Amino acid sequence: MAAGRGEFFRSVLEGLHRQPIQPAPGRPPPVRGRGKPGPGGGQAGGRGKKRRPKAARSPVSGDGYSCPERRREKKKADFPEIKTPPSKDNLVERLPSEILIKILSYLDASSLFCIGHVSKLFYQLANDDVMWHKMYMSEFGREMWKPKSVDDKAMKEEVEDRSAGHWKKMYFRTVAGQELNKWRRELREISPYTGLPRQTEWVLRNLNVTWELTVCNSWGQESTLEPSRAYFFESSVIIRWSGGIFISYHHISNIQLHGVRKETPNTPKVRKPDWRSLILKLDMKTQPSRFISKDRLIKLMHLSPGVMIGIWRGQSNVAFIMVSLHFHKLVEKSLLGSPVCPYPEPVDRPLADNLDPEFGxxxxxxxxxxxxxxxxxxxxxxxxxxxxxxxxxxxxxxxxxxxxxxxxxxxxxxxxxxxxxxxxxxxxxxxxxxxxxxxxxxxxxxxxxxxxxxxxxxxxxxxxxxxxxxxxxxxxxxxxxxxxxxxxxxxxxxxxxxxxxxxxxxxxxxxxxxxxxxx
Structure with a gap:
């Protein structure tokens, strides 16, 4: 089956690259396809007649005349309308939408998500709800029984009854939910000594979670830094950034810390986009730092909560940045937030023991x-x-x-x-x-x-x-x-x-x- 797909795609590309046949001297240029001459046909190039496009002309063998072919109006296809004009140099975009969607239907979810960032055309095609519905049902649900008379058009109308992008959201939500339940089971065992999940460090390492620091200067320029080292303890972790080039301390306007799950080396074939979850954002104007201590080389500044900035003494250049993070809900904060909004902790208010209000x-x-x-x-x-x-x-x-x-x-x-x-x-x-x-x-x-x-x-x-x-x-x-x-x-x-x-x-x-x- 895979060989048949490759042969089909190869024949399509060869047809697009094939040069048109040069016409013989004195004869009209040939056109692709065949068609019957329509009414009102006349001599090619005659006066008073409005010329049809060359693609609509068909030669008649044996004489010097050709009858224009009236193109049959096709029914409106059940595919998203593409308003972006195809590029003359891009042979793929010249294909009809139904063929492109057929090609994209062979991709997996991660590849389909990535190809949606290539162009506006592929963004519209990669968000087709029928395609995501089939993908969702093939992985997470059994295909519902339908009579043989129900065709793809009926299924399209059924899917379109929901909001646009519904099945794409359902797919990724189900994937995230399955993975969420998997690592949440690992966090159920609570240590009686710390009151925190025992396997927090193991889950963070197993999910390949790291933390990225984004430093923005006064001119709006941002630089993202990879951590140099992480120090794990029984109830906290300290992350240090000391590589790269830091901007001047007085030019820092805000600092953002994101949790990022990196792709594991075991799956290098498909590169999924890294999801960034905002953990904290500090504005240097509204949350000024305070001096803590110093040694002979640096002076240490502190920003609440848990951010330490080392500055070279006698200069304003940053030597390193360290952040201390508590383990409480750290996995959720590092994975379940959005790039611009932190993870909202669920509110679970316990009942207070007021049997003896004087006791407190x-x-x-x-x-x-x-x-x-x-x-x-x-x-x-x-x-x-x-x-x-x-x-x-x-x-x-x-x-x-x-x-x-x-x-x-x-x-x-x-x-x-x-x-x-x-x-x-x-x-x-x-x-x-x-x-x-x-x-x-x-x-x-x-x-x-x-x-x-x-x-x-x-x-x-x-x-x-x-x-x-x-x-x-x-x-x-x-x-x-x-x-x-x-x-x-x-x-x-x-x-x-x-x-x-x-x-x-x-x-x-x-x-x-x-x-x-x-x-």
């Missing part, structure tokens, strides 16, 4: 990690966190995780608090800076507040505890949903930090919106 919020769980691109500095899992209604002040719900007065809860930070970085040529580390990944679970053990962002250590203005004699420091994070406050002491003999207090504050507005309450 209770049953919270916190998974807390301090780490950098290579090592884990501190990790903790804290259960049964609560807040009484009298503790709700200044629009914040206070959850005391590590109490300063309870010495048994204090813990040390392993290793130095620093953030390693690497550019295209050089590398280093910013001292007293790291990544904080926080996962707060509500009383139903569902993720309630998830953060993964850079945080730095600053020296406290006064002594925070009289139980320790070393220098005291603070680590603070704040956004619209809440804030985190940590108190640390530097132990000179051990040469390490000791965490003596950890408090999480949640916005009352976020709590009321999540539980539909009125605290």
């Amino acid at each position: 919020l209770h049953g919270y769980t916190l998974h807390f990690v301090l780490h950098n691109t290579g090592t884990e500095i501190m990790s903790g899992h804290f259960r049964k966190l609560f807040c009484r209604t009298v503790q709700i002040q200044h629009g914040l719900v206070e959850l005391r995780v590590i109490d300063r007065t309870n010495l048994s809860q204090h813990r040390s930070l392993s290793g130095n608090v620093k953030l390693p970085w690497k550019s295209q040529m050089l590398e280093g580390s910013v001292e007293n800076c790291c990544i904080m990944t926080l996962t707060l679970l509500d009383e139903f053990q569902k993720p309630f507040w998830c953060v993964s962002s850079a945080i730095c250590i600053t020296k406290a203005r006064r002594q925070l505890s009289f139980d320790y004699g070393g220098e005291h420091f603070l680590m603070e994070y704040r956004d619209a949903d809440g804030k985190v406050r940590m108190k640390l002491v530097w132990l000179t003999e051990e040469k390490q930090f000791f965490l003596i207090s950890l408090t999480v504050y949640i916005s009352v507005t976020k709590v009321n919106k999540h539980f539909s309450t009125e605290y």
